[in-house]
Amino acid sequence: MSxxxxxxxxACGLAGGSVLFSAVxxxxxxxxxxxxxxxxxxxxAATAAARPAGTGGYxxxxxxxxxxxxxxxxxKKNEETGEEELASRLDxxxxxxxxxxxxxxHSQYNLDGRADKDRTLTPLGREQAELTGHRLASLGLKFDQxxxxxxxxxxxxxxxxxxHLPGVKKISTDLLREGAPIxxxxxxxxxxxxxVYYEDGARIEAAFRNFIHRADAKQEEDSYEIFVCHANVIRxxxxxxxQFPPEGWLRMSLNNGSITHLVIRPNGRVALxxxxxxxxxxxxxxxxx
Amino acid sequence: MSxxxxxxxxACGLAGGSVLFSAVxxxxxxxxxxxxxxxxxxxxAATAAARPAGTGGYxxxxxxxxxxxxxxxxxKKNEETGEEELASRLDxxxxxxxxxxxxxxHSQYNLDGRADKDRTLTPLGREQAELTGHRLASLGLKFDQxxxxxxxxxxxxxxxxxxHLPGVKKISTDLLREGAPIxxxxxxxxxxxxxVYYEDGARIEAAFRNFIHRADAKQEEDSYEIFVCHANVIRxxxxxxxQFPPEGWLRMSLNNGSITHLVIRPNGRVALxxxxxxxxxxxxxxxxx
Numbered sequence: 001m002s003x004x005x006x007x008x009x010x011a012c013g014l015a016g017g018s019v020l021f022s023a024v025x026x027x028x029x030x031x032x033x034x035x036x037x038x039x040x041x042x043x044x045a046a047t048a049a050a051r052p053a054g055t056g057g058y059x060x061x062x063x064x065x066x067x068x069x070x071x072x073x074x075x076k077k078n079e080e081t082g083e084e085e086l087a088s089r090l091d092x093x094x095x096x097x098x099x100x101x102x103x104x105x106h107s108q109y110n111l112d113g114r115a116d117k118d119r120t121l122t123p124l125g126r127e128q129a130e131l132t133g134h135r136l137a138s139l140g141l142k143f144d145q146x147x148x149x150x151x152x153x154x155x156x157x158x159x160x161x162x163x164h165l166p167g168v169k170k171i172s173t174d175l176l177r178e179g180a181p182i183x184x185x186x187x188x189x190x191x192x193x194x195x196v197y198y199e200d201g202a203r204i205e206a207a208f209r210n211f212i213h214r215a216d217a218k219q220e221e222d223s224y225e226i227f228v229c230h231a232n233v234i235r236x237x238x239x240x241x242x243q244f245p246p247e248g249w250l251r252m253s254l255n256n257g258s259i260t261h262l263v264i265r266p267n268g269r270v271a272l273x274x275x276x277x278x279x280x281x282x283x284x285x286x287x288x289x
Numbered sequence: 290m291s292x293x294x295x296x297x298x299x300a301c302g303l304a305g306g307s308v309l310f311s312a313v314x315x316x317x318x319x320x321x322x323x324x325x326x327x328x329x330x331x332x333x334a335a336t337a338a339a340r341p342a343g344t345g346g347y348x349x350x351x352x353x354x355x356x357x358x359x360x361x362x363x364x365k366k367n368e369e370t371g372e373e374e375l376a377s378r379l380d381x382x383x384x385x386x387x388x389x390x391x392x393x394x395h396s397q398y399n400l401d402g403r404a405d406k407d408r409t410l411t412p413l414g415r416e417q418a419e420l421t422g423h424r425l426a427s428l429g430l431k432f433d434q435x436x437x438x439x440x441x442x443x444x445x446x447x448x449x450x451x452x453h454l455p456g457v458k459k460i461s462t463d464l465l466r467e468g469a470p471i472x473x474x475x476x477x478x479x480x481x482x483x484x485v486y487y488e489d490g491a492r493i494e495a496a497f498r499n500f501i502h503r504a505d506a507k508q509e510e511d512s513y514e515i516f517v518c519h520a521n522v523i524r525x526x527x528x529x530x531x532q533f534p535p536e537g538w539l540r541m542s543l544n545n546g547s548i549t550h551l552v553i554r555p556n557g558r559v560a561l562x563x564x565x566x567x568x569x570x571x572x573x574x575x576x577x578x
Contacts, residue, residue, distance in 0.1 A: 058536070059475035139572050186348035186558060242540045244533040247347070251531045253552075253560045259568070263542075269475060271542045272564065279548065279568025283428050 059243060061268050064213035068093035095266040097215040098222045100141070103234045103260040104132060104161065105276075108287045109153040121156045128257035128285060129157045133164030135259065135280040141224040143168045147211065148228035149176035157257070158228045168226075175207035178230035184250035204233055208240045214268045234260055241270050252276070256287045348532060350557050353502035357382040384555035386504040387511045389430070392523045392549040393421060393450070394565075397576045398442040410445045417546035417574060418446045422453030424548065424569040430513040432457045436500065437517035438465035446546070447517045457515075464496035467519035473539035493522055497529045503557045523549055530559050541565070545576045 062070045071093045072086070108125035110118065121129065136143070143165055148158040150172045162170055179200025211227065235249035241262055254260070254276040261273040278286050351359045360382045361375070397414035399407065410418065425432070432454055437447040439461045451459055468489025500516065524538040530551055543549070543565040550562040567575050 059540075061475065135568060186350065242533075242537060244531075244537060244540075248531060248533060251348075251533075251560060253562050255563070258563070271540060273542050274544070274547070274566060274568075275561065275564035277563060277566045277568040279424060279563075279566040279570070281568070 063243060064209075064268060066093075066095065066214050067268060093217055095215040095217055095219070095268075097219040097266060099215050099219075099264040100222065100224045101212065101262040101264065102136065102143075102224070102226045103237065103262065104136075104157070104226060104228045105231055105234060105254045105256055105258050105260075106149075106151075106153040106157040106228060107132065107160075107257040108289055109156075111289065116152050119152055121153060121160075124285065124287065125153075125157075125256065126160060128281065128287070129160035130164075131281050131285065132157075132257040132259065133161035136161060136226065137164040143224045143226055145169050145171060146226040146228060147171045147173055147176065149178065149230060149233070150174050151177050151230070154228050154230065161226070161228065165226075173207075175203060175210060176227065176229040176233055177203075178232055179204055181205070181232055181236035181249060182246050185245075185247040186250075188250065204236055205240075207233065208237050212237055212241050212262070212264070214264050214266060238262070238272060238275065242272060243270075253288060255281075256289065257281065352532060353498075353557060355382075355384065355503050356557060382506050384504040384506055384508070384557075386508040386555060388504050388508075388553040389511065389513045390501065390551040390553065391425065391513070391515045392526065392551065393425075393446070393515060393517045394520050394523060394543045394545055394547050394549075395438075395440075395442040395446040395517060396421065396449075396546040397578055398445075400578065405441050408441055410442060410449075413574065413576065414442075414446075414545065415449060417570065417576070418449035419453075420570050420574065421446075421546040421548065422450035425450060425515065426453040432513045432515055435459045435515040435517060436465065437461055438467065438519060438522070439463050440466050440519070443517050443519065450515070450517065454515075462496075464492060464499060465516065465518040465522055466492075467521055468493055470494070470521055470525035470538060471535050474534075474536040475539075477539065493525055494529075496522065497526050501526055501530050501551070501553070503553050503555060527551070527561060527564060531561060532559075542577060544570075545578065546570065 061067055068090045072089055106121075106125075107128035108122045110120055110122055113119035146158055146162060146165070146168055148154050148170065154176070155172065158170055162168065180196045181204040182201050183194070183197055215223065231254045232249065234254060235252045236246055238244075238252065238260065239246040239249050241264075252275060255278040258276040258278045260275050260277070263271045263273055265271075350356055357379045361378055395410075395414075396417035397411045399409055399411055402408035435447055435451060435454070435457055437443045437459065443465070444461065447459055451457065469485045470493040471490050472483070472486055504512065520543045521538065523543060524541045525535055527533075527541065527549065528535040528538050530553075541564060544567040547565040547567045549564050549566070552560045552562055554560075
């Protein structure tokens, strides 16, 4: 997907690709200073890069580096080709469809397992996955795909959900595996895997950049995509997508088998429709382990 | 409640009350500068006041101005009375119980009504309220009270929910009425009621300060409290409680009759357990008007 995306960006005339691979600076605090006097975003990629998303109250419209105006070299092309051609070039980069992202937390699993392969779903976990699958099916949406973490508990949850959504293709990825995305604030004293944040953080940020963005310009119809993964990954993704400080991910808590629904509009606006919905489960089936 | 709270603060030895009534500065961007070198919060009220909550990635442990150490004059009392008495004074200010806050959005109502009294629930809205009430009752919790906005659609929703929770007292308040809490970012071009933000914003912030805080020190048992109010009010409260930028409130979206569950621990930590849960409703009964 990342390769396809790089190709799409190249096709839109982005020189080099330095934006795509710019340094991760989420959660760093920029000096606000003169920012208030600056024009609103939607402008150049350079401006957006100087003000990383999620670090203040303002919205960065180029958060996913897919803002059409940032994908073409406006001034240069304007002089060379005139406005009409520019408009058609812009249209070529503009998203037309809305993406509905359903983030599912895996259901309850055997915490005693030592290796990942031993951490299989409990009987209650299997029941939860049936309930989640049933609920997703009842929504009456044409789901496009299920992308799931390659960890055992996520794969098993996906298998069960998938029975309720026949014909929807499943794709496994290592990017969505559980991990420690960024040191949380407020801190947790009993859990400080600094070396882990170092590796997991970059991987989970990569998952965010690969999977969570406005639709490709060539996507004609709204899409409904399911991601079966993990509590930390989902909470980090929600913070990043809403441009809330990612250090705040532990201020949210997710039930097993819960549904979190993000909507990404063609103009890049994002809305969280529900976080951790398990209203479809009888209360005595709800767990958070 | 605000009066009771002021009394409680006075009893804890807070001089004056200037913290309680300090200027609202939510969403303003502080210069980060030397902050990183400063000790973590939990310290003096003065420090906390200089770094308003919701403006960066860090957590302000005195966000509700109820951090015990901020409620007593530590240095002064330490010299005068010694440590033992200080510990007992601290204990006197310390919360012991957890508060569970259930924020319910009113159900569907007649948008054509001109005055508030004409904006009554639709038949589907009444059905949604029954489903919400049934779900709340099924949780098997000992609810303490239902505080609701005095607007017609919230009052009617409360009446229906209340039938499912016999014996739980209902309290009406104007503080929780719908309004425009703060100018959203990204902005909405069709809706810029600047004068409205001016009045509503202070009132909705007052609702947040009055209702959303850690438990009183004298509260012995965990509480389960229901607030029936409105989409803007709930979204603003969630941003403020999680210390996320309040300008981001429109990045969330809430179904009618949905349940949003916040947990406030005795140490002031806050977790969002679910946002806008309507999984208990058949999909064809779900609306967002």
